[in-house]
Amino acid sequence: MNSVRRKALAAASALTLGIGLAVAGGAVPAASAASPETTFLVLAPQGAKTDRAAARVAAAEGTVVARYDQIGVLVVRSTNPAFATAVVGAGVESVAATAGLGSALEEGETVEVAAADVAAATATADPTGEPLIGQQWDMPMIGVPQAHAVTAGSPDVVVGVLDSGISSTHPDLASQIAKDRSTSCVGGVVDTAEAAWNPTTSDHGTHVAGTIAAAVNGVGVTGIAPGVKVAAVKVVNNDGFIYPEAAICGFVWAADHGMQLTNNSYFIDPWEFNCRNDARQRPVWQAVQRAIRYSANRGVLNVASAGNSNYDLAHTFVDPNSPNNGTPEIREINGACLDLPAEAPGVLTVSAVGPAGEKSYYSSYGQGVVEVTAPGGDSRFRTQGVSPTTTDQILSTTFNTVTRTNGWGYKQGTSMSGPHATGVAALALSAHPGMSPGQLTAFLQNTAVAKPCPEGVYNPAPLHADGPHAYDATCSGGARNGFYGAGMVNAYNVVK
Known part of the structure; x- marks a missing residue:
């Protein structure tokens, strides 16, 4: 859906797997009216x-x-x-x-799979591994099976998932959560009660956490680094908004509670781009940047998704879609306007690819902005002659916030590519402890598999309902370029 493509770093669709498990995650409700306070x-x-x-x-x-x-x-x-x-x-x-300053975490529609289809998928998976590993095309793409033969990660590595919370009852995640380091930061106020950091209206964070660290336990899927721990740092409120005070709380909490990594699959403000030359937004930029710098100085590498708007973040363009909670203003985006936290200094920014290994049709990009790329799914574009399907998205853990049941399902977006890079970073720290955020960033880039720019204008979705050229993009650069940065992250290369 066009509005989802432009406004959110969330999934475009979800698909629930598992006999007897309900469909995971519905659409996030619209934001409520502002309080007098x-x-x-x-x-x-x-x-x-x-x-x-x-x-x-x-x-x-x-x-x-x-x-x-x-x-x-x-x-x-x-x-x-x-x-x-x-x-x-x-x-x-x-x-x-910050009233009204928030980006709705839209999740699109859900699709249910018949039990017979699930059984067939399970029967064809590797019986010595996780039941649904056969549907995780993203894992072999980045060398996860080979990496797991070396290490599945160390429990000394804790990843903060700044998102909508993590289901503490999910069979693939219950053993993976560092509960003593989990909290809600909604409202900018810490609340460590388990109920506070569990999901309430969105399973986005549960899906992200599964990609990073779902357990190898004979159930469901595998995460990239199942040996590490994840901490739920809830920054998404019940209306699906990520307010600046919540993100600031999350960065500081992670820094003060021994986390080495955070995953950030969102952007702050109703403006997809926060302009430092706008008096309304400058203090927000200053506060967020202080929090990010503080966490980096405490040894945290913050990983962020590049965005789903197919924007070239390195060049001037027009944004006609912000703010997303009021009447949009048509404004020119230049070097003073940045997507937060993705374009903040010191943050590792990740673009997305689909099963064909090419830039996902929705993924934003930009030379000097994108550091690496990773699987994020692509339900629109495949190699010539191959029809894309829902299973071309990313399979991970889900949670139905209505029925309060756990499951597995598909989502796509740079929200999904970000945690792939975070998981690889967690394996790198497990194999080579002690790296600073700057050293880890360089290591991830140096071990990535370089991907060249496609020739000419890249047109991944010529049959899309938005028009034959709605997702045209032009890649610039050489070995390090605007689409893929230094290349595809590789789990085996960081541990071998």
């Missing part, structure tokens, strides 16, 4: 304590609900309509309202 980010000067800022908040009739002294950021709520003006003064560098 507004949330703000209040930034103290870089490197300064937040005491003076907190005093100004109180004087301006605001309440501090979360205090991130590590980065000089306060999360504040206030019903004072003049708060943003009243709080400005000594001890406050900048302030921005």
